[in-house]
Amino acid sequence: MQIILLGILGYLIGGIPFAVPVVRWLSGHDVRATGSGNVGARNSLRVAGARAGVLVLVLDALKAAIPMLVTDALFANTLAVAVVGVAAVLGHCYSPYLLLRSFATPWQHWRHWMLLVGGQGLATGLGVISVFTPILALPLLAVGAFFALVLKRSSWAALVMISAAPIAAYLLGYPDVIWLSITACAIVILTKLWQDYPFKD
16 A cells, blocks of 8 residues: 555656746746647757756656655665656656646547647656666766767657666666566656657657
């Protein structure tokens, strides 16, 4: 029961759409109605510039990392920490605070509906990775930066980063609960990335 309650709390914290107030504060725009409509760091960057993109990226990562660290400090239970992390990613991708707004979208436009209910989860997933496998965080960011900045393929950067993370964690010998939780995060994030296929950038 305790783990379930922690998971619900992680989901509710992960669902906080920081991009909405940040973009409105820095640009006056509604990130949900501009660009792709996605409430993640990438669309924040498009709509309101680099400062908004970086700030949303950090906040979205912290909303997984901080609850995980607090859970670890209070309970010293790796499974509970993993549940909180995965729930935070799920909350970011399918935010409970954005669900009501999405009901106005006709079901036949389901791909657009999927974008309306949350971000793609990469930053929040990086928060999970930074807590569980900090040795992987910088290399994954370097790979992502190469794809995004050199090859100009930000969608492929996200795809490569989140696909490589669970494989690397497994090969490095991390405990099953860690690499499996990162795998669960990757599945949720890849499901959201698929909504953008075929990738335009």
